[in-house]
Amino acid sequence: MKTIVITGASSGIGKATAKYFANQGWQVAATMHNPAQETELTALENVKLLQLDVTDSQSIAKAYEAIRMEYRTVDALLNNAGYALFGPLELSTEDQIRRAYDTLLLGTTPVAAADFIKYRRSMSDEEWIDTMMKNYTGEGQSTNKQ
Numbered sequence: 792m793k794t795i796v797i798t799g800a801s802s803g804i805g806k807a808t809a810k811y812f813a814n815q816g817w818q819v820a821a822t823m824h825n826p827a828q829e830t831e832l833t834a835l836e837n838v839k840l841l842q843l844d845v846t847d848s849q850s851i852a853k854a855y856e857a858i859r860m861e862y863r864t865v866d867a868l869l870n871n872a873g874y875a876l877f878g879p880l881e882l883s884t885e886d887q888i889r890r891a892y893d894t895l896l897l898g899t900t901p902v903a904a905a906d907f908i909k910y911r912r913s914m915s916d917e918e919w920i921d922t923m924m925k926n927y928t929g930e931g932q933s934t935n936k937q
Contacts, residue, residue, distance in 0.1 A: 794818040799872035845898030855905040
């Protein structure tokens with residue numbers, strides 16, 4: 792069974808994606824700020840709710856440790872966490888702007904890095920390069936010269 796990690800799964804696209812993948816038979820690690828408040832996704836057997844704040848490195852580490860313990864592999868990551876900032880920019884406070892940037896731009900990198908680090912540690916250099924070539928070129932070309 793394949794596994795997907797979804798950030799921002801408490802509403803909108805994240806929640807819809809979690810339901811879609813669960814209905815397709817995937818294991819879903821649905822992450823959000825307040826999993827205790829989620830009721831709809833808890834009804835799905837193959838969905839596990841986890842607390843994760845993409846702007847907090849300790850939260851990311853804790854969530855990924857739980858993901859590693861629960862699932863053997865992760866096949867996909869949907870970095871969907873969001874922060875809504877409404878109104879003209881000039882009326883936004885510095886704190887609001889920083890929170891938006893931290894969530895929407897800077898927050899995605901450590902989540903992706905946590906995902907990649909797991910795979911990197913489990914592969915030889917040659918396997919890692921082969922995997923990256925397949926992912927980035929889409930051509931599936933191998934660097935493995937066996």
